[in-house]
Amino acid sequence: MRGKTRISLAALAAVTLLGAAAAQAETEITYQLWGSPQEGEVWQKVAQEFEAQHPDIKVKVEVNDWDSYWEKIRVLMAGGTPPDVFAMDAPLYPDWQSRGVLLNLQPYIDAEPGLLDDIYPITLEAYKTKDGYFGLPRDFQTIVLYYNKDMFDAAGVAYPNDSWTYDDFRKAAKALTKDTNGDGSIDQWGFWAEVVDPEPYWGAVVWSFGGDIVDIPHGKTLIGSDKAMQAWHFIADMWLEDKSMPTQEQLQQYGTDGFQAGIAAMGVSGHWSVPDYAPAKFKWAVAPVPKGPAGRVTGVNSAGFVIAKASKHPKEAWAFVKFAFGPTGQAELAKIGLAVPIRKSVAESPAYLEQTSAPIDHKLFIDALQYAHPKPVFRGYEEWSAAVGDALNSAWTGALGVDDAIAEAVQNGDEALAKNRQ
Amino acid sequence: MIRIEPAPWESRWPDRLAMLVLLLGAIAMVGPFIWMLSTSLKLPEDQYAGGLIPPTLSFENYSKIFEIMPFQTLLWNSIKIALISTFGQLLTCSMAAFVFAIVKFPGRHALFVLLLVTLMVPQQITAIPQFILFKWLGLYGTQAPLYLPSFLGGAFGVFLMRQYFLTIPIELAEAARIDGASLMTIYWKIYLPLAKPALAAFAIFAFLFSWNDLFTALIYLPSDLDKTTLPVGLALFQVQFAGKWTIMMAAVLVSVAPIMVAFFIAQKHFIEGVALSGLK
Amino acid sequence: MNFGLRPLGGEKLWVLLLLGPTLLGLVLGAFGSIFATLGLSFFRWDLLTTPEWVGFDNYLGLAGDRMFLRSLSNTLIFSLLYVPLTIVCAMAVALLLNRRIHGVGLFRTLYFLPVISSPTAVGLLWTWIFAQDHGVLNAMLGGIGIPPVRWLGPNMALYSVVVVNVWGAIGEGMIIFLAGLQAIPREQYEAAHIDGANAIQRLFYVTLPAMAPSLFFQAVLSTIHAFQAFDYIYILTRVGNGNSSVPTLVFSIYRNGFRFFRMGDATAQAIVLTAIIFLFTLVYFRIQRRWEVPA
Numbered sequence: 001m002r003g004k005t006r007i008s009l010a011a012l013a014a015v016t017l018l019g020a021a022a023a024q025a026e027t028e029i030t031y032q033l034w035g036s037p038q039e040g041e042v043w044q045k046v047a048q049e050f051e052a053q054h055p056d057i058k059v060k061v062e063v064n065d066w067d068s069y070w071e072k073i074r075v076l077m078a079g080g081t082p083p084d085v086f087a088m089d090a091p092l093y094p095d096w097q098s099r100g101v102l103l104n105l106q107p108y109i110d111a112e113p114g115l116l117d118d119i120y121p122i123t124l125e126a127y128k129t130k131d132g133y134f135g136l137p138r139d140f141q142t143i144v145l146y147y148n149k150d151m152f153d154a155a156g157v158a159y160p161n162d163s164w165t166y167d168d169f170r171k172a173a174k175a176l177t178k179d180t181n182g183d184g185s186i187d188q189w190g191f192w193a194e195v196v197d198p199e200p201y202w203g204a205v206v207w208s209f210g211g212d213i214v215d216i217p218h219g220k221t222l223i224g225s226d227k228a229m230q231a232w233h234f235i236a237d238m239w240l241e242d243k244s245m246p247t248q249e250q251l252q253q254y255g256t257d258g259f260q261a262g263i264a265a266m267g268v269s270g271h272w273s274v275p276d277y278a279p280a281k282f283k284w285a286v287a288p289v290p291k292g293p294a295g296r297v298t299g300v301n302s303a304g305f306v307i308a309k310a311s312k313h314p315k316e317a318w319a320f321v322k323f324a325f326g327p328t329g330q331a332e333l334a335k336i337g338l339a340v341p342i343r344k345s346v347a348e349s350p351a352y353l354e355q356t357s358a359p360i361d362h363k364l365f366i367d368a369l370q371y372a373h374p375k376p377v378f379r380g381y382e383e384w385s386a387a388v389g390d391a392l393n394s395a396w397t398g399a400l401g402v403d404d405a406i407a408e409a410v411q412n413g414d415e416a417l418a419k420n421r422q
Numbered sequence: 423m424i425r426i427e428p429a430p431w432e433s434r435w436p437d438r439l440a441m442l443v444l445l446l447g448a449i450a451m452v453g454p455f456i457w458m459l460s461t462s463l464k465l466p467e468d469q470y471a472g473g474l475i476p477p478t479l480s481f482e483n484y485s486k487i488f489e490i491m492p493f494q495t496l497l498w499n500s501i502k503i504a505l506i507s508t509f510g511q512l513l514t515c516s517m518a519a520f521v522f523a524i525v526k527f528p529g530r531h532a533l534f535v536l537l538l539v540t541l542m543v544p545q546q547i548t549a550i551p552q553f554i555l556f557k558w559l560g561l562y563g564t565q566a567p568l569y570l571p572s573f574l575g576g577a578f579g580v581f582l583m584r585q586y587f588l589t590i591p592i593e594l595a596e597a598a599r600i601d602g603a604s605l606m607t608i609y610w611k612i613y614l615p616l617a618k619p620a621l622a623a624f625a626i627f628a629f630l631f632s633w634n635d636l637f638t639a640l641i642y643l644p645s646d647l648d649k650t651t652l653p654v655g656l657a658l659f660q661v662q663f664a665g666k667w668t669i670m671m672a673a674v675l676v677s678v679a680p681i682m683v684a685f686f687i688a689q690k691h692f693i694e695g696v697a698l699s700g701l702k
Numbered sequence: 703m704n705f706g707l708r709p710l711g712g713e714k715l716w717v718l719l720l721l722g723p724t725l726l727g728l729v730l731g732a733f734g735s736i737f738a739t740l741g742l743s744f745f746r747w748d749l750l751t752t753p754e755w756v757g758f759d760n761y762l763g764l765a766g767d768r769m770f771l772r773s774l775s776n777t778l779i780f781s782l783l784y785v786p787l788t789i790v791c792a793m794a795v796a797l798l799l800n801r802r803i804h805g806v807g808l809f810r811t812l813y814f815l816p817v818i819s820s821p822t823a824v825g826l827l828w829t830w831i832f833a834q835d836h837g838v839l840n841a842m843l844g845g846i847g848i849p850p851v852r853w854l855g856p857n858m859a860l861y862s863v864v865v866v867n868v869w870g871a872i873g874e875g876m877i878i879f880l881a882g883l884q885a886i887p888r889e890q891y892e893a894a895h896i897d898g899a900n901a902i903q904r905l906f907y908v909t910l911p912a913m914a915p916s917l918f919f920q921a922v923l924s925t926i927h928a929f930q931a932f933d934y935i936y937i938l939t940r941v942g943n944g945n946s947s948v949p950t951l952v953f954s955i956y957r958n959g960f961r962f963f964r965m966g967d968a969t970a971q972a973i974v975l976t977a978i979i980f981l982f983t984l985v986y987f988r989i990q991r992r993w994e995v996p997a
Contacts, residue, residue: 065658067944067961068644074963075562078749099750185835185850196941248941249834249854254665261665383962390769390945397947399856412768440798447795448812450869455815457838458827470836518724525717526708537724540732542979544930546955547972548731550965551738555730574727595707605713609720634820636933637952641960653822653933660826660937667830674823685818689811693877 027316028058033087034069035338038275042336049332050323057316077101082308084317088135090126090302094379097134103307106132108318115322122369123302123342126377135306136325139339141270142368143204143298145169145290149283151176151188151265160266160287166208166234169266169290173244176265190244191266192251192258195235195396196389199375201268203299206231207373208292214413216378219421221388221413224406231292236395236402248397259284270301271365274337278358286360288368300372302342340365380420387412455678462671469667483672490669492647493676496655500633501680503568503651507632508625510572515579516621520609522580523587524595534584541577545637553641565649567642572632579624586620587613622691626684633681652677736976743969750963760970770971773954776860777975780950781928783864784871788924789917791868792875797909799876800883810880814873821870825937828866829854832938859939859948866934871927875920882916883909918990925982929975932956951975 033043040063047059062083064072069087076082088096096102109115109132116124123137147160157175160168173190180188193201198213206213211228214221222228239245251258259267260276267273268289277284289298305324307317323329330341331349337357341347353362378384388409395405461469462483464476471477487493521527522534556567594616595608603611614621636653643650647658656677663670743760747753764770795813799806816824831839832853840850853862886909894904910917932952939946944961946953951971959968 064646068646071644071960072563074749075557079557079560079562099748101750187835247834247852247855248947249852252664252829253833253836256661256664383964386945386962387769393941393945393947394856397856397941399947408768415766437801437803440801441803444795444798444803444809448809451816451872452812454824454827454831455819457831461830514723514727517720521717521720524707527717537728540728542926542976542983543732543736544926544952544972544975544979546930546952547739547976548735549955550742550959550969550972551735552731553960554738571727571731573723574731575724576727577732580724592707599707605707605716605720608707630818634822634933636822636936637956640956653820656820656822656826657937660829660940667833670826671830674826677823678819681818681820682815685814686811689814693810693814 026056026058027313028060029085029311029313029316029320030060030062030083031085031320032062032064032069032073032083034066035063035087037063038336039063039338042333042338046324046329046332047320049328050320053323054316054319057319059320077308077310080310082310084311084313085305085307085320087138088304088306090137090304091375091377091381091385093126093135093304093306094377095382096306097129098379101309102134103309103311103314103317104132104134105136105307105318105321108322109133109136112322115325118343118345120342120344120347120369122300122372122374125374126302127304135304136321137302137304137342138324139333140300140302140342141199141272141339142300142365142372143200143268143270143289144364144368145287146259146267146269146273146277146284147287148259148262148265149285151282155265159285160290162288164287164290166205166290166292170234170238170242170244173238173266174242177242177244186243186246186250187263189246189250189258189264190242191238192245192264193268195239196392197385199299199301200270202231202235202392203373203375204268204289204297205235205292207297207299208290208294209234210292210294213376214378214384214417216376216417219414219417221384221410221417223388223413224410227294229403229406232395232402232406239396240398240402271337271339271362274357274360278337284360286364288364288371296371298368298372299375300369301375303339337362378417378420380416383420384413384416387416458671458675458678461667462675464668466666466668483668484676486669487673487676490663491655491659491673493655493673495648496650496652497676497680499565499649500652500677503565504629504632506569507572508628510569511576511579511628512621512625514573514575515624516583516614516617517609518575518580519583519587520613523584524592524608524613525605537577537580539577541581549637549641556642562642563646563649565643568635568638568651569632572628579628582624582627583617583620586617590616619691622688626688626691629684630681739969739972742965743973745966747965748963749965753965756966760966761974763967764970764974767967769949770954770967773949773951773971774974776948777929777951779860780864780867780931780948781925783861784867784928784931785921785924787864787868788871788875789920791872792920793879793913793917795872795876796879796883797905800880810877813876816870817873819870821933822937824870825866825934828862828934829938832862854938854947856947863935863938863948866938867928867931870934871924875924878916878920879913882913886912914990918986922983922986925986926979929979929982 031043031047033039040061043061043063047061051058073082073086082101119137120140123140124133127133127135127137145160149159152159155176155178157172160172169191176188176190177186178188179186195202198206203213206223206228209227209231211225211231212222223232246254246258246263251261251263254263255261257267257273257276258264259269260273260280262280262282288296290296305321307314307321311317324333325342327343327346330343330346331351333339334341334346334349334352335355335357337355341352346352347366355362391400391405391409391412394400394408395402400408456474460474460476463479463481464471465478465480465482468477522530552567552571553562556562561567561570590613594612598608598612634653635651636657639651639654640657643654647655656673659670659673663673742753744755744757745753746756746760799809831837834840834850834852834854837853839853843849843851852858890908890912891904894908899907930952931950935946935948935950935953939948941947944957949957952975955968955971955975958964958971
């Protein structure tokens with residue numbers, strides 16, 4: 001979930017939030033997650049409500065940015081002192097689960113009939129294994145199209161709507177790419193997306209052109225198929241020929257997120273961007289992703305909770321997970337607008353739909369589930385995505401042609417898959 | 423240190439041409455820093471405007487960096503870690519250098535060569551075992567891995583200090599010996615005080631090395647802004663404030679300035695130290 | 703090494719104590735690490751599960767690992783450009799400064815500034831200078847009618863990184879060479895002068911041979927630096943997914959070891975890096991020996 005890789009500053013890093021003073025008899029459990037300090041504060045609130053109901057348990061919440069988070073979890077795990085509860089990204093879950101370091105939650109789930117009834121089934125998918133659940137989803141993210149209304153108005157281009165195809169999208173992006181100050185270099189682009197990880201953009205394009213990403217049972221990377229290649233050429237034409245997307249070097253001059261920096265008229269992202277975009281100086285809104293030759297497809301991914309097998313307080317840890325997974329915890333999370341609750345009753349309630357994060361159509365993110373494919377989840381995902389991403393990067397910088405880059409991506413990807421079969 | 427006297431063959435070189443080349447080179451060396459200073463004094467909206475002279479002079483970037491990031495904490499962490507490391511290096515390297523310089527013992531030459539060979543061992547090779555060791559000691563996530571290794575000597579420091587100790591006439595030690603001084607006394611009372619210039623030079627080296635070390639800090643303290651050092655803070659800053667050049671240049675300036683000030687104060691020692699390391 | 707004092711009876715302990723930290727450092731730091739690293743390179747280990755013996759698999763895997771091969775070739779190209787450029791520039795500056803002109807001290811200080819500046823900080827400064835549309839370098843080129851160059855783009859990034867690294871290293875070499883130049887006895891120049899040698903001949907027959915030890919020292923040092931260069935490259939070439947557009951061996955070790963926790967791959971790469979450095983140093987020693995014999 002690279003979109004969430006916001007490097008958090010100002011305390012950013014370890015915002016260790018301690019609750020009330022600890023009494024001796026209390027059991028203290030730790031919950032670690034990646035995210036911003038604001039996310040840490042929300043979780044601190046959830047933890048306090050939990051503590052009010054369970055006076056004998058204290059929850060220590062710790063937030064780190066994405067990269068440091070995973071390094072830390074690994075080191076703590078290797079040192080035999082993992083956090084009791086920690087956040088999991090669905091694609092990485094099989095890696096952790098297969099190493100036998102996660103607690104099997106199935107017995108706990110069996111003891112609570114009806115616990116999973118209210119949950120969107122697609123979000124549970126990723127955490128299911130043949131031995132039961134070793135994790136539960138916490139929230140989900142569907143990808144939608146964000147657009148800068150001011151730029152559309154200024155260029156006289158009609159706003160994106162749900163009949164848009166990728167061709168309409170490309171045309172609009174071209175019309176929105178401009179040199180607004182007349183200094184001879186482009187300073188406004190029609191579109192920006194991160195095209196390294198499949199989640200924000202390229203996965204959806206490949207799917208909507210009729211291609212697919214991986215075939216895990218056979219250990220094959222499928223992004224080089226004829227249909228997928230049409231998708232890659234679509235992306236490359238828009239980027240390298242129309243030049244309606246900024247290059248990495250161009251983007252670097254303005255920021256890391258082109259839409260947020262106000263240099264791109266359109267962007268694609270999940271709900272996690274809403275709090276980031278909310279303070280923007282321009283007006284913006286959301287629309288469904290465009291349709292491709294194979295229909296409209298977007299991606300869905302979920303973050304979840306896992307409990308370390310080495311936890312000394314599994315019961316207390318489970319109590320916390322159950323609480324945060326439950327209606328109260330989910331409603332609290334819904335309000336901050338970083339993600340969509342996995343609980344139907346909460347997602348379809350005012351807590352989520354009428355959140356004050358930004359005045360946009362929040363229901364769109366739930367509706368997107370109907371045409372969403374889950375982000376690939378398999379053992380070795382991290383290695384695979386790095387291997388594929390490295391090859392893709394060489395296409396976007398112009399070091400390799402698209403066909404060569406994808407061929408390399410497939411080869412790299414297959415090697416990574418082979419290493420992780422067993 | 424550098425004394426240049428006129429000589430007949432030197433004047434054949436056209437001095438003016440040399441001066442011109444040196445000036446051009448100096449511009450290339452210093453130009454980036456001047457550009458940094460100029461950008462850091464511009465208003466954010468003027469970052470692309472004007473040339474070297476800010477259209478409106480503004481110091482707001484400097485106050486901003488302290489607001490958006492605990493810069494003072496990072497500065498303090500870097501200073502603290504660098505000072506402890508420097509102390510460790512000065513102490514342990516001068517100890518070993520003293521022994522290599524004036525104490526006779528079997529295998530001295532072999533041991534010294536062995537030590538010099540380690541100059542070639544890249545930091546990356548020590549990084550992984552060291553990481554595992556520190557994790558095992560429970561010191562991951564603390565500042566200790568950044569300064570503890572400094573207390574284990576080091577080829578460069580021993581070499582540098584020994585080089586200087588060798589310039590001290592051995593007769594001094596021998597005379598003290600006749601007066602009944604022990605080795606420790608000779609080290610502490612004679613050699614260390616005499617080696618002040620070399621200690622000063624090496625101190626700057628050791629400080630600089632620790633101050634600038636991004637690799638180790640990235641490994642042990644990748645994001646904990648309460649504990650980590652300035653280089654890591656800057657690397658995080660790069661991501662967070664991409665494109666906000668005026669603020670970024672202010673942050674860069676603040677992190678370069680302390681060393682520059684120290685350099686201007688102590689440059690004589692420092693340059694001698696570098697020269698010393700080059701003598702065979 | 704026959705000079706010096708013999709420790710008296712009870713002082714042997716003191717000698718050991720004085721040497722202690724350094725000895726421990728040798729055992730733990732350098733040699734222990736080499737053995738530990740070598741050992742780890744025969745395992746597959748992710749820190750979480752028990753290490754699994756894989757023999758030479760990690761090394762064999764490197765031969766087909768495109769990212770590793772790219773890193774290796776980048777590192778070699780980088781070093782082949784960096785070492786001679788640094789030495790030539792530093793020597794040129796030292797020769798120019800080793801004469802009777804005003805402001806030698808000031809020049810020395812200015813040329814030394816990049817050496818003391820934090821590469822992380824200065825790396826950020828260079829990304830600003832190299833920026834494509836608004837960077838000062840392209841603006842200056844634009845002033846004389848040259849279209850903008852993608853300094854950190856795929857074709858130029860490696861060279862841009864070399865330039866920044868050389869820029870940061872000239873000062874150090876300059877000081878070492880200056881010290882060497884000062885130590886050349888003036889009689890040698892006088893003799894050459896009387897023999898009718900011109901400036902160029904004096905440079906090649908007097909100065910450079912006398913500078914051989916400094917040159918040798920600097921070549922070894924620069925090579926070690928070149929193979930270990932990290933900070934500038936990390937800052938200047940970072941891309942989206944935690945990769946670098948100019949990955950070097952050191953970067954690859956860092957990424958495999960501390961980002962992916964592929965300790966086996968990372969240690970195998972570290973061993974390869976060390977072997978290369980040793981090889982180069984060996985070559986230098988050979989060259990130095992040859993040089994000394996006829997002279």
